[in-house]
Amino acid sequence: MNIVSTIQELRKEIRSFKQGNLTIGFVPTMGYLHEGHLKLLEEARKENDIVVLSIFVNPLQFGPNEDFDSYPRNAERDQKLAEQAGVDLIFTPPVTEMYPDEPAYTVIVKKRIDVLCGRSRKGHFDGVATVLTKLFNMVQPDKAYFGMKDAQQVAVIDGLISEFNFPIHLVAVPTIREEDGLAKSSRNVNLNDRERIEATALYKSLCEAKELILKGERSKQKVIELVTSIISTNTSGKIDYVEILNYPKLEEIEVLHGNIIIAVAVKFTNARLIDNITIEV
């Protein structure tokens, strides 16, 4: 495994991969790898000759009151996990390498953003789209891997690749879950014992919603009521949102039809959890 921190070194590696006609799978991350990332790396390892992992905490996607400075970092641990996962090349640039000056060019995202978690994170997806435009051009991957746990991010990147015509195939990797269904997240450790048990209600509510729809229910309102009721009855958490939208366009719908997403966010004492499922109606 090779580790580079400059764009020049990265380009040299990528050029040699390309000359060898090797396919490149790319997993862009902000580091502090958890099982979700490892699943992405595993998929990338299966489907490509070369696996490139980027680790970069991107200041552009943090709001002024968000936790850029305190975002967890652990380069040594990440490198060990990456090596075990069969990564060929880690790109881990400092901020000055990615943004030597105040950015003069940024990507602005106008759709798919004023819903779900994006509603409270103005400009977040502009930062995501801008850094990915840069990384895609540097790494020139055949495939890029993202987790469906953050379904809105997948939808926004799907749109970016499609509208900007990147010659890249996006692979959306299904959410990994604990045995009781809870979506894996580094935030789960911040739940207390009672909340940890309650939290299984999120995925349960999504599964019951799916069953209701498969039985023929087509009213968005009815399904939202079911999900809301299951979560509020079974948890002490505060519901941030329960939303049903079409997917991946993330537009409002009234009648359930086509590919849809049911997504929830619930605030517990020290952890805000999200989960979602997509269904082809």
Next chain:
Amino acid sequence: MNIVSTIQELRKEIRSFKQGNLTIGFVPTMGYLHEGHLKLLEEARKENDIVVLSIFVNPLQFGPNEDFDSYPRNAERDQKLAEQAGVDLIFTPPVTEMYPDEPAYTVIVKKRIDVLCGRSRKGHFDGVATVLTKLFNMVQPDKAYFGMKDAQQVAVIDGLISEFNFPIHLVAVPTIREEDGLAKSSRNVNLNDRERIEATALYKSLCEAKELILKGERSKQKVIELVTSIISTNTSGKIDYVEILNYPKLEEIEVLHGNIIIAVAVKFTNARLIDNITIEV
């Protein structure tokens, strides 16, 4: 020569070039080819295995009061000229192919725009940067060719390629001139006989400015006065601007130092002419 109008057909061609390890030179245009474009194609022909020409009048870079609808188009003539110039592939998509929906992702340019011609064309370079991001991703060229006649456009694209890390080498092709020095332009035919003679003063003023600087003058103001005086003494045109900036950053400077551009725009009765020179001081 092959002519395609869909992204799918274009990608198929590009893939086969890439598989053959052929280098690609790209000349993006809005069509209605003139000698300036032919010079770009000539340079591209010399330096690459494959020459790709795109012809697309990009609505995104026209302001609401600009001439998108009346912009001249002549596909048949363009194809003949391209064939003569040794073009391998023309990509000439309809608007619906480039923008099937209202764009949800656009590139915003924040620097190098509030000077020269950009001052009066708000949003113009956002449209240029957005369409080029798309075209670069489709064509995946090794080199892209632009004319120094529009030096601000070259500067903006130079920044786009550099900041977004496109693996593309920008080739800035020097302005072609008539024997008497007038920069070639399709607008020159709109000059009356007297104006056509007067118009040589634009390039003359730039050459004299260069000479003054080479002799040791370092005051921006003195050089601007010289250029202004030569143009206003020798033409009936109305000066739109005479500007000296650093290049390619296009920032204001007071003392002449480093790489600079001297640029002028002059309005004649039925034609607004621009010209520029860059000098390493």
